[in-house]
Amino acid sequence: MYLDIIITLIKIAIVFGFVLNVAAILSWAERKQSAVMQDRIGANRADVLGFRIFGLFHPIADTIKMLTKEDWVPPAGDAFVHTMAPFLALFTALVVFAVIPFGDTLHIAGRDIPLQIADLNVGILFIVAFGGLGFYSVVLAGWSSENKYSLLGSLRAAAQLISYELALGLSIVGIVMVYGSIELDDIARAQGQYILGFIPYWGIIAQPLGFLLFFTAAVAETKRVPFDLPESESEIIGYFTEYSGMKFGAFWMGEFIEVVAVAGVVTALYFGGWQIPFVNNQGIFFPGLFTIPLPHVLIVLLQVAAFGLKVLFFCWFMLLVRWTLPRFRYDQLMAFGWKFMVPLALLNILVTGLFMYVF
Amino acid sequence: MKIVTQKLTTKESLYFFEIAKGLWITARHFVKNMYFHIAHLYGKYQEVPAAVTIQYPEEKIPVSKRWRGNHRINSRPDGSPRCVACMLCETVCPVQCIHIIAGEHPDPNIEKYPVSFDVDVTRCCWCGMCEEACPVDAIYMDTGKTPEPGYSREDLVYHKEQLLKETPLPNYQRSLNTPGQGPMKANPMGL
Numbered sequence: 001m002y003l004d005i006i007i008t009l010i011k012i013a014i015v016f017g018f019v020l021n022v023a024a025i026l027s028w029a030e031r032k033q034s035a036v037m038q039d040r041i042g043a044n045r046a047d048v049l050g051f052r053i054f055g056l057f058h059p060i061a062d063t064i065k066m067l068t069k070e071d072w073v074p075p076a077g078d079a080f081v082h083t084m085a086p087f088l089a090l091f092t093a094l095v096v097f098a099v100i101p102f103g104d105t106l107h108i109a110g111r112d113i114p115l116q117i118a119d120l121n122v123g124i125l126f127i128v129a130f131g132g133l134g135f136y137s138v139v140l141a142g143w144s145s146e147n148k149y150s151l152l153g154s155l156r157a158a159a160q161l162i163s164y165e166l167a168l169g170l171s172i173v174g175i176v177m178v179y180g181s182i183e184l185d186d187i188a189r190a191q192g193q194y195i196l197g198f199i200p201y202w203g204i205i206a207q208p209l210g211f212l213l214f215f216t217a218a219v220a221e222t223k224r225v226p227f228d229l230p231e232s233e234s235e236i237i238g239y240f241t242e243y244s245g246m247k248f249g250a251f252w253m254g255e256f257i258e259v260v261a262v263a264g265v266v267t268a269l270y271f272g273g274w275q276i277p278f279v280n281n282q283g284i285f286f287p288g289l290f291t292i293p294l295p296h297v298l299i300v301l302l303q304v305a306a307f308g309l310k311v312l313f314f315c316w317f318m319l320l321v322r323w324t325l326p327r328f329r330y331d332q333l334m335a336f337g338w339k340f341m342v343p344l345a346l347l348n349i350l351v352t353g354l355f356m357y358v359f
Numbered sequence: 360m361k362i363v364t365q366k367l368t369t370k371e372s373l374y375f376f377e378i379a380k381g382l383w384i385t386a387r388h389f390v391k392n393m394y395f396h397i398a399h400l401y402g403k404y405q406e407v408p409a410a411v412t413i414q415y416p417e418e419k420i421p422v423s424k425r426w427r428g429n430h431r432i433n434s435r436p437d438g439s440p441r442c443v444a445c446m447l448c449e450t451v452c453p454v455q456c457i458h459i460i461a462g463e464h465p466d467p468n469i470e471k472y473p474v475s476f477d478v479d480v481t482r483c484c485w486c487g488m489c490e491e492a493c494p495v496d497a498i499y500m501d502t503g504k505t506p507e508p509g510y511s512r513e514d515l516v517y518h519k520e521q522l523l524k525e526t527p528l529p530n531y532q533r534s535l536n537t538p539g540q541g542p543m544k545a546n547p548m549g550l
Binding site for chain 2: 033035036037038039040041212320321323324325336
């Protein structure tokens with residue numbers, strides 16, 4: 001009993017340690033990667049005792065700056081809600097990782113340890129629900145600021161999030177139909193099958209259109225370019241205009257955590273979760289040809305590493321998208337969401353259904 | 360106001376291919392630049408730049424051979440300034456950045472020398488008129504340097520001792536007609 005709790009706590013420490021560290025490093029990686037993409041060098045000046053290590057001290061310097069700044073609450077606003085909103089943004093982004101499986105079940109010392117914090121049988125609904133809760137932080141932040149522009153910005157953001165929530169949910173339906181489960185662990189396991197004996201049956205193979213729709217909607221949910229109208233720091237007055245110090249920093253970090261969370265969900269649903277092609281629980285194999293046995297613990301470690309690498313790849317890819325595309329205009333954003341994404345998502349369900357009926 | 364709306368083609372209105380094209384360009388830059396950044400860490404391909412950035416205080420752009428930089432006072436073989444405190448540069452200076460206090464030189468042939476010779480670079484406009492006005496080629500602007508930032512206005516006033524220590528930029532080209540160092544102008548006093 002106690003051991004189970006300890007094991008769960010260790011898993012929480014590992015997963016949230018990974019997510020928070022990657023999110024912090026992403027704030028550095030975003031500057032650095034955009035610089036490299038644009039033939040520049042990027043942030044490299046913060047140094048500790050003369051050591052610069054490629055500017056990796058910048059996230060720490062940023063945090064110290066945010067923590068020591070004045071924390072200003074609008075006197076006419078609602079102080080409690082104003083303080084709660086950034087926490088909600090952080091919490092909803094973080095908690096998504098609780099249901100994402102990051103490795104096969106580990107058999108060690110006679111115990112079966114599922115490498116997933118909470119094996120909920122409504123995993124996908126949990127993700128969608130907390131993705132939907134995320135926009136409360138936006139609305140509350142705008143409302144409690146007692147600033148009409150913040151309120152308008154938050155309403156605009158809420159409209160965007162709700163529109164894309166729909167496409168997000170509908171695009172996942174395809175995955176649920178194909179793998180026949182809304183439990184993320186089942187989906188990850190089902191992606192270990194092979195079509196024709198050698199093509200890994202990953203979500204992207206089974207649902208290519210669904211993947212594109214999901215990824216686009218998920219980027220819109222993270223409120224990043226090309227869907228960054230809610231914040232667009234420099235041009236439009238957004239919902240966190242009245243925030244300063246670490247509360248602003250919480251929104252800022254929440255965005256990066258959302259990036260990691262979206263990368264994790266995309267990996268779990270569409271890129272095989274922790275599956276490595278041609279590695280099963282026996283070892284490396286090629287269907288019908290040969291099998292190289294590997295020790296169980298090594299395989300699980302490789303799978304966890306593969307999951308981490310896939311998440312990092314999608315973080316990289318989302319930064320690439322963010323620094324490549326221009327922003328949508330608001331009417332384009334709405335038209336794209338309602339007239340393009342939603343019909344396509346419905347069509348995707350229809351086509352998936354037809355395929356499943358025929359084969 | 361005239362609003363021009365451009366109709367997208369069918370392929371463009373799908374966004375997907377255009378986005379893929381854009382992502383390909385940025386990803387290509389990323390991979391290429393990362394490759395050279397990593398190669399530089401191992402000391403390879405140093406001649407290929409991975410970024411166009413010049414990190415200013417550590418690296419500087421090489422200046423042209425005829426570029427007017429900070430001032431410098433030429434010295435005689437004995438190390439004293441060539442300046443004879445004739446005040447021509449102080450007079451010609453359009454922004455009054457040169458301040459000379461003249462004193463009597465012990466050598467009766469030379470007559471005067473600058474007791475102090477200050478160039479206030481906060482005012483200097485780098486026009487080069489002092490260089491042209493000088494009859495004895497005492498003041499040159501061939502150091503190829505820009506003024507370094509200072510914490511007070513006094514830091515940005517260059518005194519005689521400082522100006523004497525400066526050295527010319529190698530291969531400085533004084534004019535188009537005389538490439539290279541070029542001969543000095545004739546010195547009316549044979550010094």
